Amino acid sequence: MTQTVGIEIEDGIAIVVTDNPPVNALSADVRNGLFKAIETVEADANVEAVVIHCAGRTFFAGADIREFDKPPVSPVLSEVIDRIEACTKPVVAAMHGTALGGGFEVALGCHFRVALASAKMGLPEVKLGLLPGAGGTQRLPRLIGPQKALDMIVSGDPVGAGKALDLGIVDNTVDGDIRSAAVAFAKKAVAEGLPIRRLSMFDERLAAARADMAPFEEHAAALLTRKRGLDAPRICADSVRNAITLPFAEGSRKEREFFMHLKNGVQSAAQRHLFFAERTAQRVDDMPKDVRPGKVEQVAVIGAGTMGGGIAMVFANAGIAVTLIDVQAEALKRGLANIEKNYARTAARSGKGDDWIAERVGRITGAESLEAVAQADLIIEAVFEDMALKHKIFADLDRLAKPGAILATNTSTLDVDEIAAATKRPEWVVGMHFFSPANVMRLVEVVRGRKTGFQALATAIGISRAVGKAPVTVGVCFGFVGNRMLYARTRQVERLLLEGAAPQAIDKAMTDFGFAMGPLAVSDLAGIDVGWRARQQAGSKIAPIADALAEMGRYGQKTGKGFHLYPEGARRGEPDPEVDALIARMAGERGVKRREISSEEITERLIYAMVNEGARILEEGIAARASDIDIIWVFGYGWPVQHGGPMFHADQIGAGMIAARLAQMAESSGDETLAPAPLLARLAAEGGAFGKL
Ligand code: T1G
Numbered sequence: 197m198t199q200t201v202g203i204e205i206e207d208g209i210a211i212v213v214t215d216n217p218p219v220n221a222l223s224a225d226v227r228n229g230l231f232k233a234i235e236t237v238e239a240d241a242n243v244e245a246v247v248i249h250c251a252g253r254t255f256f257a258g259a260d261i262r263e264f265d266k267p268p269v270s271p272v273l274s275e276v277i278d279r280i281e282a283c284t285k286p287v288v289a290a291m292h293g294t295a296l297g298g299g300f301e302v303a304l305g306c307h308f309r310v311a312l313a314s315a316k317m318g319l320p321e322v323k324l325g326l327l328p329g330a331g332g333t334q335r336l337p338r339l340i341g342p343q344k345a346l347d348m349i350v351s352g353d354p355v356g357a358g359k360a361l362d363l364g365i366v367d368n369t370v371d372g373d374i375r376s377a378a379v380a381f382a383k384k385a386v387a388e389g390l391p392i393r394r395l396s397m398f399d400e401r402l403a404a405a406r407a408d409m410a411p412f413e414e415h416a417a418a419l420l421t422r423k424r425g426l427d428a429p430r431i432c433a434d435s436v437r438n439a440i441t442l443p444f445a446e447g448s449r450k451e452r453e454f455f456m457h458l459k460n461g462v463q464s465a466a467q468r469h470l471f472f473a474e475r476t477a478q479r480v481d482d483m484p485k486d487v488r489p490g491k492v493e494q495v496a497v498i499g500a501g502t503m504g505g506g507i508a509m510v511f512a513n514a515g516i517a518v519t520l521i522d523v524q525a526e527a528l529k530r531g532l533a534n535i536e537k538n539y540a541r542t543a544a545r546s547g548k549g550d551d552w553i554a555e556r557v558g559r560i561t562g563a564e565s566l567e568a569v570a571q572a573d574l575i576i577e578a579v580f581e582d583m584a585l586k587h588k589i590f591a592d593l594d595r596l597a598k599p600g601a602i603l604a605t606n607t608s609t610l611d612v613d614e615i616a617a618a619t620k621r622p623e624w625v626v627g628m629h630f631f632s633p634a635n636v637m638r639l640v641e642v643v644r645g646r647k648t649g650f651q652a653l654a655t656a657i658g659i660s661r662a663v664g665k666a667p668v669t670v671g672v673c674f675g676f677v678g679n680r681m682l683y684a685r686t687r688q689v690e691r692l693l694l695e696g697a698a699p700q701a702i703d704k705a706m707t708d709f710g711f712a713m714g715p716l717a718v719s720d721l722a723g724i725d726v727g728w729r730a731r732q733q734a735g736s737k738i739a740p741i742a743d744a745l746a747e748m749g750r751y752g753q754k755t756g757k758g759f760h761l762y763p764e765g766a767r768r769g770e771p772d773p774e775v776d777a778l779i780a781r782m783a784g785e786r787g788v789k790r791r792e793i794s795s796e797e798i799t800e801r802l803i804y805a806m807v808n809e810g811a812r813i814l815e816e817g818i819a820a821r822a823s824d825i826d827i828i829w830v831f832g833y834g835w836p837v838q839h840g841g842p843m844f845h846a847d848q849i850g851a852g853m854i855a856a857r858l859a860q861m862a863e864s865s866g867d868e869t870l871a872p873a874p875l876l877a878r879l880a881a882e883g884g885a886f887g888k889l
Pocket of ligand 1: 218219221257258259260261262273294296297298299301320321324326327328329330332472475476
C-alpha cells in the first residue's frame with residue numbers, strides 16, 4: 197500500500213498493519229495508506245473482516261504533531277476514520293501500547309475494539325491546547341455517554357484497558373498476542389454475524405442528556421473551573437455539547453472548525469512547543485552516542501526532611517527500593533511518619549486502599565548511619581543548605597559509597613563543583629535539584645559540574661525520566677537556572693512594593709497572567725522564613741521586605757500573617773494595613789518616591805526581568821537552549837502552559853519590544869539590572885528570536 201501501511205490476509209481476515217516508528221504517528225503517508233487499504237480490502241471478495249493493527253510498541257499514538265505547523269494534507273484523519281467506519285465488513289481495532297488522540301479516534305471509527313490488558317487509551321489533545329479533531333468529541337459521547345466522555349476529553353488523561361472495558365470502550369481485553377486475539381475476534385464476528393456498530397449512528401446515550409442538559413452543564417462547569425485561562429478545555433466542552441444537540445455530520449463539521457481555530461492559535465503553539473521542548477531538554481549535545489544510563493535499583497536519600505522525604509517517595513512510587521538516612525533518630529522518625537501521612541492523604545483523596553500505601557511505604561527503609569549507602573546505585577543528599585555539612589557528607593560518601601555510585605546533591609543554590617571537591621571521585625558527582633513538593637513537581641535540574649562524567653550525567657537524566665520527572669541539564673551558578681530567574685523576579689517584586697504597588701496588586705497581576713498563585717501568596721504558603729534563612733546563609737539582600745516580615749515573626753500562612761493576613765487560618769490572604777505601613781516606612785527610609793503602578797507595568801517588570809536573566813543564563817551557557825528554560829519554569833514553578841515558558845513568551849512579544857521596555861524601566865527605576873542583557877539587545881537589533889538560537 198504505502199511505505200508504512202501493508203495488508204496481510206489470514207483465513208479471510210485482512211490485517212492492515214502500520215509500521216511507522218517510533219509511535220506509529222498518523223502521518224500523511226499512514227493516513228493515505230489506511231484509506232487505500234480499506235478501499236482494497238472492501239473490494240476483495242475473499243476478505244470477510246478487517247483487523248487494524250500496528251507494529252512496534254504501540255497502536256497509533258496520535259496525529260503527527262510535527263505536521264501541525266504545515267498546511268493539512270489529504271486525506272485528513274477524519275476522512276480516513278469515516279471511511280473505516282463506512283466499511284461494509286467488520287473492522288476490529290487491535291490496541292496495544294498507548295492508543296492516544298487520533299489513534300484512539302481511529303479505534304472509535306472501527307466497529308469493534310480489542311485491547312491488550314496493558315494498553316492505555318485516551319484523548320490528550322487538550323494538553324496540546326487542542327481538542328480531538330477527528331471525531332473523538334462526537335463518537336466517544338455516543339459510546340460512553342457525554343459526561344464520562346467529557347471527563348476523558350477535558351482531563352486528557354488516558355485510561356487503562358481494564359477501565360476501558362468497564363466503560364464499554366473496548367469489547368475485550370486480552371493477554372498475550374494482540375494481533376491473533378483481534379483476528380480471532382474478527383472471525384467470531386463473522387461467524388456469529390455480529391451487527392456492524394457505527395458509533396456515528398448511535399444516539400441512545402445522548403437522548404437522556406438532550407432531554408435534560410442540566411446535569412451535563414453542571415458537570416462541564418465543574419470540570420472547567422480548574423482550567424482558567426485555557427481555551428481548549430472550554431472548546432472541548434462546546435464540542436461535546438454539540439454531539440448532544442447536533443446531528444453527527446454537523447457536530448463533526450464544527451469539531452473540525454474548532455480544531456483549526458485552536459491549532460492556529462498561540463495557546464496550542466505554546467503547548468506543542470513544550471511537548472517537544474521537554475524531550476529536547478533531555479539531550480546533552482556533547483554526550484557520546486555510546487553512553488547509556490547506568491542501572492538504578494537501590495537509592496539512598498540522605499536527610500529525612502521535607503525534600504528528602506519527598507524524594508524518597510518519588511523512587512518508592514516508581515517501584516525502587518529506597519534507604520532514607522538521617523543520623524538524628526528523631527528526624528528520621530518524623531520523616532518516615534510524614535511519608536506515611538502523605539501517602540495516607542493521597543490514598544484518601546484518590547480512593548486507593550491500605551495495600552497501595554503499604555506497597556510504597558514498604559519500599560522505604562530508615563537508617564541512622566551513612567554506612568547504609570554501601571549498596572546504593574544512586575545516593576541523593578538532601579540535607580540543610582550548609583556547605584560545610586555537605587562537604588562532610590560527601591567526604592564520607594567518598595569512603596562509603598560503592599565504586600560507580602552516582603553521588604547527587606539536591607542543593608538548590610550551592611556550588612556543585614565545590615561539593616564535588618570534597619571527594620576523590622568528582623566525575624561521579626552531579627546535582628539533582630528537585631522542586632518542592634518533590635513527589636509532585638515534575639522538574640529536576642540536573643546540575644552538571646565541571647568534572648561531572650558522562651556516565652553520571654546520563655544516569656541522572658535517565659533515572660529522572662524513568663521516575664516520571666522532566667530532567668533539564670543546567671550549569672553551575674548561584675541558583676542554577678530556575679532560582680536564578682526567580683531571584684531576578686523577587687528583586688523586582690520587592691522594588692515594586694517599595695515604589696507603591698500593593699501586595700495584592702502584584703499577586704493579581706501574576707494570577708491574571710495565568711499563574712495559579714501570585715509570588716507573595718506563594719511565599720506565604722511556603723513560609724517566608726524558608727527564603728529568609730537561605731538569604732541569611734548567602735548574605736543576600738534582595739528581599740528586605742520579606743526579611744523584615746520574617747524578623748517580625750510573620751512567616752505567612754503558618755503564623756496567620758505574612759505579606760497577607762490569614763484570619764482564622766484562612767487559605768486566601770487579605771490585605772494587612774500593618775504590612776502597607778511597614779512598606780511605606782521602608783520606602784521612606786530609602787527615599788523611594790511612591791506612585792500608582794498599573795497591573796500592566798507590574799507584569800512587564802516581573803516577566804521581562806525574568807526574560808533578561810534568561811538571556812544572561814543563555815549567554816553564559818548555564819542553560820543549553822531557550823526551550824530548556826521554558827521547561828524549567830513550566831515544570832518547576834507552574835508557569836502557565838498557554839504562554840509556553842518565559843522565552844517562548846518573549847518571542848511572541850518580540851525582543852525589540854522587551855529590550856525597549858527594559859531600557860525604559862531601568863531608566864525610570866534606577867535599577868541597572870533591568871538594562872537589556874547583551875544577547876537580548878542583539879536579538880532586538882537583528883530581529884532575532886530565542887527559539888531560533
Ligand atoms: N507526533 C509526532 N512525534 C511524536 C508523537 C506524535 N504524536 N508522539 C511521540 N512523538 C515522538 C517524540 O517526540 C519522541 O521523538 C518519540 O516520538 C518518542 O516519544 C487529530 C489532533 C506516545 C506516550 O498527544 O504522549 O492526535 O524525541 O519520548 O516516553 O485528534 O510520546 O525521539 O525525536 O514521548 O515512550 C495526540 C503524544 C496528538 C501523544 C510515548 N497524541 N505522545 O512516550 O516516548 S494530537 C499525543 C506521547 C491528535 C487528533 C489530534 C508519548 C507516548 P524523539 P517519547 P515515550
